[in-house]
Amino acid sequence: MKITLPWAVATSPPDTIRFESNPDWNYLDDPQDN
Amino acid sequence: MNTTVTTTQRPNIVFIEVDQHNPAVIGAYANTVVRTPNLDALAARGIVFDNNYCASPICVPSRMSMLTGQHPYKNEVWTNNNVLNSSLPTFAHSLGVAGYKTVQIGRMHFNGADQLHGFSERYVGDSNPNHFGAVKPTRKPSGDNLPGAWGPMRSSLELSGHGMNAAQVHDQAVVDRAVEFIDDYVAADNTEPFCLAIGTLLPHQPYVASKEDFDEYRGKVPPPKVTKAFEDETHPYLRWWKSHTGIEDVTDVEVERARTAYFAMVTRLDALLGTVFDALNRNGILNNTLIVYTADHGDQIGEHGLWWKQTFYEGAVKVPAIISWPAKLPQGVHIDRVTSQLDLNATMLDLAGAPALPLSVGRSLLPVMENPDTPDWDDVAFSEYCTRPNDPLHSPAGKSWQHRMVRKGDWKLIYYHGMPSQLFNLANDPDELVDLSSVSEYADVVKRLTDMVLDGWDPEWVNSKIRDSRKT
Numbered sequence: 001m002k003i004t005l006p007w008a009v010a011t012s013p014p015d016t017i018r019f020e021s022n023p024d025w026n027y028l029d030d031p032q033d034n
Numbered sequence: 035m036n037t038t039v040t041t042t043q044r045p046n047i048v049f050i051e052v053d054q055h056n057p058a059v060i061g062a063y064a065n066t067v068v069r070t071p072n073l074d075a076l077a078a079r080g081i082v083f084d085n086n087y088c089a090s091p092i093c094v095p096s097r098m099s100m101l102t103g104q105h106p107y108k109n110e111v112w113t114n115n116n117v118l119n120s121s122l123p124t125f126a127h128s129l130g131v132a133g134y135k136t137v138q139i140g141r142m143h144f145n146g147a148d149q150l151h152g153f154s155e156r157y158v159g160d161s162n163p164n165h166f167g168a169v170k171p172t173r174k175p176s177g178d179n180l181p182g183a184w185g186p187m188r189s190s191l192e193l194s195g196h197g198m199n200a201a202q203v204h205d206q207a208v209v210d211r212a213v214e215f216i217d218d219y220v221a222a223d224n225t226e227p228f229c230l231a232i233g234t235l236l237p238h239q240p241y242v243a244s245k246e247d248f249d250e251y252r253g254k255v256p257p258p259k260v261t262k263a264f265e266d267e268t269h270p271y272l273r274w275w276k277s278h279t280g281i282e283d284v285t286d287v288e289v290e291r292a293r294t295a296y297f298a299m300v301t302r303l304d305a306l307l308g309t310v311f312d313a314l315n316r317n318g319i320l321n322n323t324l325i326v327y328t329a330d331h332g333d334q335i336g337e338h339g340l341w342w343k344q345t346f347y348e349g350a351v352k353v354p355a356i357i358s359w360p361a362k363l364p365q366g367v368h369i370d371r372v373t374s375q376l377d378l379n380a381t382m383l384d385l386a387g388a389p390a391l392p393l394s395v396g397r398s399l400l401p402v403m404e405n406p407d408t409p410d411w412d413d414v415a416f417s418e419y420c421t422r423p424n425d426p427l428h429s430p431a432g433k434s435w436q437h438r439m440v441r442k443g444d445w446k447l448i449y450y451h452g453m454p455s456q457l458f459n460l461a462n463d464p465d466e467l468v469d470l471s472s473v474s475e476y477a478d479v480v481k482r483l484t485d486m487v488l489d490g491w492d493p494e495w496v497n498s499k500i501r502d503s504r505k506t
Contacts, residue, residue: 026180028197029245032291 044386045324045359047134047229048310051100052303053093053141053201053238054343055329057086057354059300067254069301072308073356076327077366080358081403084370086378087415087441088331091343091350093143095418096330096375101125101142101151103379103394105418107491112420113428116503117146123391125379126152126229132388134229137215140208141233143330153231157211158204160233183240185427186342188280194241194292196248201235202302208234209306213313220317227386232310236303237333239342241291243298251297257289258336260465269469271437271450272338272345274430281341289336296335320360324385326378327356338466344419344428346439346448346456347466351417357399359385369406372413372441373399415441416487420496422503434500436493440486447471447483451493455480 057063061070062077063084089099090106098111101124106112109122126136130152138153141160150156180199182189212232219228264282267273276282307327314320334340334349343350355378357363362385380396383389402411419437421428429435436451444461457471457480470476 022200022203023179025198025200025203026183026240026242028180028193028195028242032195 043322043361044132044134044227045322045361046227046319047129047382047386048314048323048325049229049231049382050234050307050310050325050327051097051142051231052234052236052327052329054331054333055237055300055303055354056332056335056349057084057329057352058332058349059237059297059335060354062356063354067251067256068297069250070304072304072311073327073354076311076325076358077356079360079365080325080356081364081367081369083355083357083373083399084368085413085415085441086328086353086355086373086375087351087417087439088329088353088375089416090418091331091345092419093330094145097143100328100330100375100379103376103391103396105376105395105416106420107418107496108393108395110499110503112418112496112500112503113422113425114143115145115422115425118144118148118151120148120151122393124152125383125388125391126150126231128152128383128388128391129229129386130154132383132386134227134386134388135219135224136229136231138231138233139211139215140204141235142231143233157215158208160204160235180240180242183242184238186279186344188284190239190241191281191284191288191292191341194239194288194295196245196295196298197242198244199240199242201238201240202244202299205234205236205303205306208232209309212310216310216313216317216319220319229382229386232307234303234306236306237296237299239292239333241293241295241299243295243302247298247302248295250301251294255290255294255297257286258293258338260337260467262339264339267339269450269456270453271435272340275344276339278430279341281339284336284339284341292341293335296333322359322361324357324359324382326382327354327358328375328378329353346417346419346437346446348460348464351439357381357403363403367403367406369402371402371406371411372415372443373402374415413441413443414486418491420493420500422500434497436496438487438491438493440483442483442486445479445483447480447487449484449487455484457483 061074088096090096094114095106098118136153138156183193331343337349376396381399384398417439421435423434448456458466
């Protein structure tokens with residue numbers, strides 16, 4: 001989506017601001033005791 | 035001190051709202067274990083408010099109250115699913131009117147289609163469950179390698195330790211983008227000031243920190259000061275909450291591991307924010323930038339046998355408030371007056387010369403900063419926690435909660451609708467060990483503070499509104 005209306009050119013399209021968290025970013029080291 | 039602000043002196047503003055930072059885990063707030071050199075330096079260059087309270091001890095209502103200067107019962111955002119009415123002005127609208135370029139980077143936890151609420155630009159964004167149309171988180175989301183550890187439940191303590199959580203990845207992206215924004219803005223030689231709102235997810239649970247950070251605190255983090263066995267928990271709400279979230283029998287190993295990770299996450303957060311302060315300094319604009327540091331709520335981190343927030347003990351409802359603007363404001367000052375998150379909103383607008391928000395009840399802190407002993411400041415703060423019936427995370431089946439707290443001077447009263455209140459004298463009992471609500475000697479205090487809580491706030495009205503409130 002591209003915003004072209006002059007009054008809104010400084011507005012970021014809402015679908016560009018979603019941060020897709022990757023499940024692989026959530027983990028515990030194995031093992032925990034070292 | 036001359037704090038009159040002319041339009042040519044208007045500061046840039048960096049408003050930092052992190053997630054779930056208990057101010058007791060900051061060096062500048064007298065913690066001698068945690069390492070927070072950047073926040074400590076910010077405090078040394080500014081003013082630390084020691085008794086600042088959030089408007090609700092849960093993310094979305096706290097944040098929407100901060101933005102609008104209105105309490106939840108006024109802006110009707112009580113839960114993490116409620117949508118802020120886009121017709122309500124925020125401090126970003128006001129700063130825009132005053133000629134500021136308003137940019138939001140990272141977390142703000144807006145629900146619904148309006149992801150700007152007065153900001154003209156937004157980058158990076160939140161983690162995806164907070165966005166309209168995204169998949170809602172569940173207790174056991176498939177594909178999540180730390181199932182349930184993001185929520186208020188026992189699994190967040192079981193699945194704690196060293197590793198990685200998405201919050202750190204998100205927050206690295208946030209500060210990288212903030213540094214890029216600052217560099218570009220100065221390079222472009224803009225004449226209009228900017229308001230850069232930075233939102234991080236750290237140090238929210240999961241209590242998982244990178245090994246490098248975790249190892250710094252291994253064996254060094256003390257146990258909670260106030261322990262309370264489940265069988266000694268007498269208040270019906272707190273007893274239900276502990277049982278509902280499965281924390282009746284948290285092990286010593288879990289307590290130490292989760293607290294160690296929390297301290298480590300705070301230090302990581304501090305380092306990330308340091309890159310932003312470095313960028314301001316490198317670009318020569320640090321001294322004329324108003325920096326406000328705060329959080330949406332705290333974290334009990336095991337005190338009183340509690341974790342996360344959703345209560346009105348100090349660990350959950352008190353939030354950091356550090357205000358730095360070396361060009362204009364005093365430096366290295368602690369102020370122990372009672373203040374509210376809503377006051378930070380009004381203060382930023384006041385210092386920026388922006389119009390006050392018409393419906394805000396926030397009060398500019400400028401008179402207190404000029405004279406911390408001023409008799410004209412009312413030492414009062416309110417906070418509110420209300421839930422929807424059938425919210426499986428926060429309400430019992432078929433029921434809902436309406437709680438409200440008032441801090442007035444040394445006193446704190448916590449009103450639980452339909453249940454006994456709690457009363458603490460924080461001057462004599464800062465750890466909130468002795469509930470004085472049923473002591474006849476203090477009946478007049480209970481009456482006076484209860485009247486304050488119920489003045490304009492009707493729990494039955496809240497309950498009727500919250501059932502039909504806008505939500506994602």
